[in-house]
Amino acid sequence: MNTQILADIRQSLIESIDPKVLAASGRFFKAGEAAKVHGVRMAEVSKIGKYTFRQIKHLSKQEIFTLCEELWKTGYLEEAVIACIWAESLHKQYEPADFNLFEYWVHNYLTNWADCDTLCNHTVGTFVMKYPKYITELKKWATSDKRFVKRAAAVALIIPARKGMFLNDIFEIADILLTDKDDLVQKGYGWMLKAASEAHGKEVFDYVVSKKAVMPRTALRYAIEKMPAEWKKKAMKKC
16 A cells, blocks of 8 residues: 555645634534544645645556545545545546445445535545446435435435436435434435426425425425525425
8 A cells, every 4th residue: 555645645734734724623513523624724635635646546446445445544524535536536437346335435434514525426426427226225325324324315416416317316315314303414405406406496396395394494495595586485485
């Protein structure tokens, strides 16, 4: 394993610590979220991730995934984000067997909404666009007892949803998560529905109205955010 690149990354992150970012980091996470941070601005983390990928792109996919695993293991948000940048950079090489690794990361390393969304919006979302049959596995995630696995089931479909893809599957996942009491799960599937509304506004509106008697208000507000004012008013009207 190329341990020097990992040491270089950590040194770069330490040198980039912003005391203000570190001090403010606690405001972005809720009770029950384990968010260990160095305190580096995300723009700088992205820069480090892209720069270091150029240094390792000659390695095999499996070697890079092994390095990603080491970054995940530290528990630091910034290192998880770099792991996600590297994994997403390999999207042209994705093959079905890679799902097992991505699923392992989802079940074992997600501790807050930020690393959940970073991994699932891009790596997992790109994977399921390439291999749609794995959406069946996302539906299984939605039945998990782990909050971030449930959120992952929804946020993995954000980018496909914006492209107008997988509408029926999106509604199925929303149905599974519909009455979940965790607000991070509610926001996750509400965001998924909002993304789907960009291409399927009327269908999503009809879905929300049909479920509004039981849909938590948090999820409902997220889902209708980009809808016309008159639709919002009707959706928000108490039953």
